[in-house]
Amino acid sequence: MAGSADTLFMPITNGEIPLGEGQWLYLGARAIDGGFPDELRAALVCEQSMRGAYLDLQMRGMNVSPRVDNTDRFSGALILIGKHRGENETMIARASNMVSAGAPILIAGDKTSGVAPLRKRIAAFAEIDGSLAKYHATVFWLRNSVDFASHFSSAKTSPQGYQTSAGMFSAEKIDKGSALLAEHLDENIRGDIADFGAGWGYLSAELLNRFSPRTVHLYEAHCASLEAAKENLSDYDKGQISYYWHDLTREAVGKKFDWIIMNPPFHEGRKTEPQLGVQFIEVAARSLKPKGGLLMVANVTLPYEKTLQQNFSKVNQLARRDGFKLLKAQL
Structure with a gap:
């Protein structure tokens, strides 16, 4: 068309x-x-x-x-x-x-x-x-x-301590959904971790700043955001961080993780597209080790619970705030 x-x-x-x-x-x-x-x-x-x-x-x-x-x-x-x-x-x-x-x-x-x-x-x-x-x-x-x-006079500020640029998701401030997820990261999120839709690296930075995962793998479809993530995580990188310019909806992951954290996209342009989150959940379920876990945040209006229940044995809502819900799922 x-x-x-x-x-x-x-x-x-x-x-x-x-x-x-x-x-x-x-x-x-x-x-x-x-x-x-x-x-x-x-x-x-x-x-x-x-x-x-x-x-x-x-x-x-x-x-x-x-x-x-x-x-x-x-x-x-x-x-x-x-x-x-x-x-x-x-x-x-x-x-x-x-x-x-x-x-x-x-x-x-x-x-x-x-x-x-x-x-x-x-x-x-x-x-x-x-x-x-x-x-x-x-x-x-x-x-x-x-x-x-x-x-051109478009002014842009980045969240303090981070490098971002125009066009990236949440380029000027930490979005409320990611902030909610970051608050619930704990020492149980350990082992080999993937950050799906990692953006410019905020969630991975929070994880690495507070805990010591064995490895962290960032998957992001926007190359400019991934390059920013490399800069934002450079102080934490001791060889345990990997970066993948990757479209999770059409390219296989090929690895297995203990945990996946994600704030999946739900817009295609200006149109709300819940199917993107559904695909992220399905890929996450296939990319976890046995008994692996998923911690994700989503807009409260997005109906992801059914897909989670179809792909995981346990699904719980851990928190709900500012129009977002935090969901935990385990195989």
């Missing part, structure tokens, strides 16, 4: 903007409906930090990395924005620094991404060359002629 990624490429595919020579930077990259024409496939250098979307592009033979840091200037940039204003502005500023002066920059997003107010903000300091709307999304384009970073 066509979407905002297809809209992003329309000015090129309909001939309004020539592809020309050289390579194009594609940030927030996602596949398009029907796949990329050969000419586009050869020209694009894609960046995608989310493991699932990265794998989709890789399977289509695209040149894709979780982070592009080329020193050579690109001939143009295509930016597919998401729901985080700060992350969108960072992508645009980076693209401006990575493409040639006067080169085209195309920016697109669906109606829920904030593309309309973003265009308005940019139009206040730069000339917009054109725009079009299709597939419930809008693309606009301009020439690389201004210092975008100096015009």
Whole structure:
């Protein structure tokens, strides 16, 4: 089904903007409906930090990395924005620094991404060359002629003592669900531990700061968050910590743990998607040693108890606060 990624490429595919020579930077990259024409496939250098979307592009033979840091200037940039204003502005500023002066920059997003107010903000300091709307999304384009970073003012603070950046889950403060889970970590959570959906490492940091697990394994689908976790846990790392850029909903874990801790995601974009948590629970059950345990936190409205009871012999609610519930399950 066509979407905002297809809209992003329309000015090129309909001939309004020539592809020309050289390579194009594609940030927030996602596949398009029907796949990329050969000419586009050869020209694009894609960046995608989310493991699932990265794998989709890789399977289509695209040149894709979780982070592009080329020193050579690109001939143009295509930016597919998401729901985080700060992350969108960072992508645009980076693209401006990575493409040639006067080169085209195309920016697109669906109606829920904030593309309309973003265009308005940019139009206040730069000339917009054109725009079009299709597939419930809008693309606009301009020439690389201004210092975008100096015009964007999205302020971001990180939780004290941690490194985070815009676009990461709970980048500016510890979320209440994770805080609830952290309070209930104790010396019984020991042995080989996995942190599913580890983000930038808060729960693992709490575990390592207070206890001495034999090993800790962080699984996270957002590469930038995982890189931040490495920095945030560096003081604790004595060789017992492992990091996996991993999509738990589609890649096998291949290890067994004594305990798994997790605050699973429950949004796909802006849409609530409880099935993500269900998949995390099912993977957790398959990834535990006999008599292993799961400690997870979830929004009180999410109906995970049935899945837990289907996969574990014992399920208990340990706490309930601030709209979250803490659940413990054992095989």
